[in-house]
Amino acid sequence: MNPLAQLIEAALFAAARPVTAEELVILDPDASLDEVRVALEQLREHYDFDGHGVELAELGGGYQILSRPAFAAAIERAQLGGRQPRLTAAMLETLAVIAYRQPVGRAEIEEIRGVSASGVLRSLQERGLIEITGRSEGLGRPLLYGTTPLFLELLGLPDLANLPRAEELTIALQPYKVETAGPDDDSAAYVAADA
Amino acid sequence: MLPDALDAVPTPSTSDAAAILGGLGFVVRLDAFNGPLDLLLHLLREEQIDIADIPIARIADQFLLAIKHLGLNQAADYLEMASRLVRLKVQMLLPRNQDGEEWEDPRAELVRRLLEYQQIREIAHWMSGAVDRRALRFARGYLPPPPELPPPPLTLDLLDLLTAVERVISSILHPVFHSVVARPLNVEGASLRVLALLDERDEFIWTAALGAKPTITDVLSLLLALLELAKRGQCFMTQPAVFAPLVIRRESPRPAD
Numbered sequence: 001m002n003p004l005a006q007l008i009e010a011a012l013f014a015a016a017r018p019v020t021a022e023e024l025v026i027l028d029p030d031a032s033l034d035e036v037r038v039a040l041e042q043l044r045e046h047y048d049f050d051g052h053g054v055e056l057a058e059l060g061g062g063y064q065i066l067s068r069p070a071f072a073a074a075i076e077r078a079q080l081g082g083r084q085p086r087l088t089a090a091m092l093e094t095l096a097v098i099a100y101r102q103p104v105g106r107a108e109i110e111e112i113r114g115v116s117a118s119g120v121l122r123s124l125q126e127r128g129l130i131e132i133t134g135r136s137e138g139l140g141r142p143l144l145y146g147t148t149p150l151f152l153e154l155l156g157l158p159d160l161a162n163l164p165r166a167e168e169l170t171i172a173l174q175p176y177k178v179e180t181a182g183p184d185d186d187s188a189a190y191v192a193a194d195a
Numbered sequence: 196m197l198p199d200a201l202d203a204v205p206t207p208s209t210s211d212a213a214a215i216l217g218g219l220g221f222v223v224r225l226d227a228f229n230g231p232l233d234l235l236l237h238l239l240r241e242e243q244i245d246i247a248d249i250p251i252a253r254i255a256d257q258f259l260l261a262i263k264h265l266g267l268n269q270a271a272d273y274l275e276m277a278s279r280l281v282r283l284k285v286q287m288l289l290p291r292n293q294d295g296e297e298w299e300d301p302r303a304e305l306v307r308r309l310l311e312y313q314q315i316r317e318i319a320h321w322m323s324g325a326v327d328r329r330a331l332r333f334a335r336g337y338l339p340p341p342p343e344l345p346p347p348p349l350t351l352d353l354l355d356l357l358t359a360v361e362r363v364i365s366s367i368l369h370p371v372f373h374s375v376v377a378r379p380l381n382v383e384g385a386s387l388r389v390l391a392l393l394d395e396r397d398e399f400i401w402t403a404a405l406g407a408k409p410t411i412t413d414v415l416s417l418l419l420a421l422l423e424l425a426k427r428g429q430c431f432m433t434q435p436a437v438f439a440p441l442v443i444r445r446e447s448p449r450p451a452d
Binding site for chain 1: 231272311312315316317319320323325326328329330333334335
């Protein structure tokens, strides 16, 4: 590995959270973002092809060194690592709505799921998976919610674009017209726009 | 309009309900469902009904039957759907305009919502799998999730405290002020007495370290001395029973392991 890849490996080892490529550039004043990306690729290959128990993972917008899935059972048995409390079905459904429609208000979430959402929104906020991203311009200026980088970390995704697209799902929504929405408001027809 | 709509539906007696549910061959447990859309999808699946062509009358009746025994606090979410279904049922019964004018299916909105919800469910399922896969890979420095902690203690500076005291006093009509005289506590002396006693005996009842006629100051001095000595590990205190006098020991009552 070249010295930059070694430096990045050390930094990722030291960091408690995923580190973005932009943050890694600061490590070396002479390095460019492209060089950092090349070094990251070198580090990934080093782990993948030289028989390491860890791998370079890209998640939550950054990079992190994670143990390989094959060792999960042994690590858990030795109580060196463990799982977060599980998400309930209500939490997962609410996260799904927010992930695809953010920024989105409580009323829209409740309309889609057909149940009250205040309790589950609070739980998700407490777990740091969603945050208030602003207020709607609509009546009463309701709060709008969005997902956090921690949400992506929990799912092991680099960014939101890695969520399944409409055409990858078995049920694809037919495009439809929303009477209540204005001509410029296509947020309700997100799947149609994706397809 | 909701109660009327519900009344318009023939509500079978409990035995009828059992018979109908029995006839359907399944029993619906509502707490297993994530709301009315979930229940509706379940009913459609059980009956193997095409989502695009829902027999509204039958499904509405089944839905009402299923939510019949619902507690009020759960019911709100389900009642809204119930009223929609009942309205749809009525709309479907209205004669359709045959001469050319295009008939707008009143079920379209419901179908759209069901499909939308079904898609959200599918995404949620996918996300659950992603969480499980991610959970197999550990980051460095795993920390077990912290236990539920009580709220942090109140932090006040002296000024806050004095302002609060001022505010309370000002609200009292005729405040009576006591002057508090600091009594000289002799913690040092009490400590020496306890240590001297421990030199002679392995254990003693705490009152043995008090003089013949102890004053309140003596008692307080001794208690503070005992706490301080226990903190430094120079004595051990046990209370054999509730409200029993404290027993002071030189050694820990349990053998050190």
